[in-house]
Amino acid sequence: MADLGKVLSGTEMGATIRPGLLGNPEGVEEIPRYRLPEEGMDPRSAYQLIRGEIDLDGSARLNLATFVTTYMEPEAVQLLTESAEKNMVDKDEYPQTAAIEQRCVTMIGHLWSAGDAGSVIGTSTTGSSEACMLAGLALKRRWQQRVQGTSAGPPNIVFSSAVQVVWEKFANYFEVEPRYVPVTADSPYLTAEAAVAACDENTIGVVPILGVTYTGAFEPVQEIAAALDRLADGGGPDVPIHVDAASGGFIAPFLDPELAWDFRLPRVHSINSSGHKYGHVYPGLGWVVWRSREFLPDELIFKVAYLGGEMDTFGLNFSRPGSQVLLQYYNFLRLGWSGYRRVQSELRRVADYLADEIAAIPGLEVVSGRGGLPVVAWQQAIRSKPAWDLHHLSAKLRERGWQVPAYPLPEALADRLIMRAVVRNGFRSDLAEIFVQDLQRAVADLDALPSAPPPVRSAAVFHH
Ligand SMILES: Cc1ncc(COP(=O)(O)O)c(C=O)c1O
Structure with a gap:
């Protein structure tokens, strides 16, 4: 990656762009690359200059590296451009977008085997990274409530060394000791035995991955939950599970409906997934859902104006696009369960x-x-x-x-x-x-x- 200092000081590439003949903005000879141009240009020229540059990016179709959606139907793109101005946090101004977000949360909760409609609580996010941070924060806050007034040591969180970098970030940003269970050739993912061995009374949670970023394997959530049940039943710590289903959250319900990895397991308190991965929505959209209100501490919830009243919000961002949520709902309506399958x-x-x-x-x-x-x-x-x-x-x-x-x-x-x-x-x-x-x-x-x-x-x- 280019050195940030160099980029900011404009020394990495020539400090000006000479537009050349094709797409040359009228009367513009040179445009500064790293400073705001003195004068503007007509919209077509600005478009052509940027378009010409991003053509150098790789073809999204041939990008087999990313999990993130690179194709949506023209009707979805139309919806995207028609709703680009909607700010998700402005619930009062865009009450229907807010209502659609809530519908999506409930549908996703249902997809993840939550009980009756309305029992789950959750939110859309900018991606799974924000969703994981929120879920991790809820785990930490609940642990803090539990140990308040005791001489508990610092909190820790358990996952395999194959976790996505977001968990390293969470541990770092929110000061929780990360306990990495090393993956080996014989056990390339988190096993129940190793997860339990890494837990103690200050473990805020265990995070199995559905599925592992490197190989796509689903970690055995049910076995891990059963082992943690035995640990608690035997007088050991009662450790909750958050499932990082960034990619698998929209795969397992359709392809492996018999696999119990979700809210069917009482120990699973929360789950995140990326709408922009196998939810088939353009970036950036994530979801995080808690099995019920009791697992999301009240102090983490903020109120925003909604139809003359107030509505709960929980997020790291304030403003963020609302259009991706609409695209998720579009996919839900367009595909239905059978289409997704x-x-x-x-x-x-x-x-x-x-x-x-x-x-x-x-x-x-x-x-x-x-x-x-x-x-x-x-x-x-x-x-x-x-x-x-x-x-x-x-x-x-x-x-x-x-x-x-x-x-x-x-x-x-x-x-x-x-x-x-x-x-x-x-x-x-x-x-x-x-x-x-x-x-x-x-x-x-x-x-x-x-x-x-x-x-x-x-x-x-x-x-x-
Ligand atoms: C298991 C897992 N968790 C979290 C993330 C972060 O997701 P996002 O890119 O939606 O922030 C990823 C991304 O690949 C992932 O695979």
């Missing part, structure tokens, strides 16, 4: 197809399992010793426009490099076939090199 099933089918084809490429080994998120992760076969590594393969695929990152696994497995392709809405089976052909060709080209290629700059950390 159809789309998610197709994504899993494409992921299974990719896994089979990649497993058949000599020298590559698939490391993600069946089920879980529709993602495929692979590594170089342990026994094969080619002169190239997955960074070379990633760079080779980039020549065709595919963006597929290579990155190390967390801590204990950090010497293992993997590549991961996320199957998202819009990555149809015809594209998947072309991808497989390109991958086969890239491996063959690298194998045919007469000597080892020079090293490729690696992404030190990859968080998605």
Whole structure:
């Protein structure tokens, strides 16, 4: 990443832009890159200048790195542009947007097996990161209430070392000791036994992931909950669970309805998910839902004006876009349960197809399992010793426009490099076939090199 100081002082790139002939704003010779231009320009020219620059970004369609939605239907885009001015916090000015947010919370609670309509409480957020922070704060505040007046030590929170960076941030920003349970080759996710072993009376919560960002695996929430039940029944601490279902929250209910990972388990107090991942909404939208009001401490709730009265809000931001919430509701109405199931099933089918084809490429080994998120992760076969590594393969695929990152696994497995392709809405089976052909060709080209290629700059950390 560019040095922030350099960017801010304007020394990283030329300090001015010369627009050139095409798209040249009338009479404008040079535009400062890092200072507000003295004069403005006509809207078309401003549009063309920016459009020309962002064309250099990769193609969203060929971006297999991200979980975040890169395609919505034209009607959804129309709704987005028609509601772009709505501020989610202005409940009084936009009461119907506020009402739709509440409807979505209730629908999502129902999707996650909450009881009757209206029993859950929750909110939309800018993404799962904000949702996780809010859920973590509620856990911390409830623990503080519990230990008030005692000589309790500092709070801690338990998750596997494969958690997304948001939990590292939460622990850092809100001063909670993060207890990482290392993932290993034998247990690549949080096990019930290891989770319980990491808990003590100051554990504010355990956070299983549905599913793991690296491999898509669902952590065994039900087993973890049962083990924590036994811990509490045996006189040990009574530790709640928050499920980070950033991606799986919109996959498991449709593809694995028999899997008990949600509010069916009384120990699960709250769940977050990203509407902008498998909820199929453009960024940024997240959701966090508590099983009932009692699990969200009152002091964390603020009131805003609503239809002449007041409405509860809980969030890190004040102003934020309301349009994404409307897009979520659009998807709920447009797809319904059966539509979501159809789309998610197709994504899993494409992921299974990719896994089979990649497993058949000599020298590559698939490391993600069946089920879980529709993602495929692979590594170089342990026994094969080619002169190239997955960074070379990633760079080779980039020549065709595919963006597929290579990155190390967390801590204990950090010497293992993997590549991961996320199957998202819009990555149809015809594209998947072309991808497989390109991958086969890239491996063959690298194998045919007469000597080892020079090293490729690696992404030190990859968080998605
Ligand atoms: C498990 C998990 N938690 C949290 C996040 C953060 O989500 P967001 O990008 O919606 O803030 C991600 C993002 O990939 C994730 O995979």
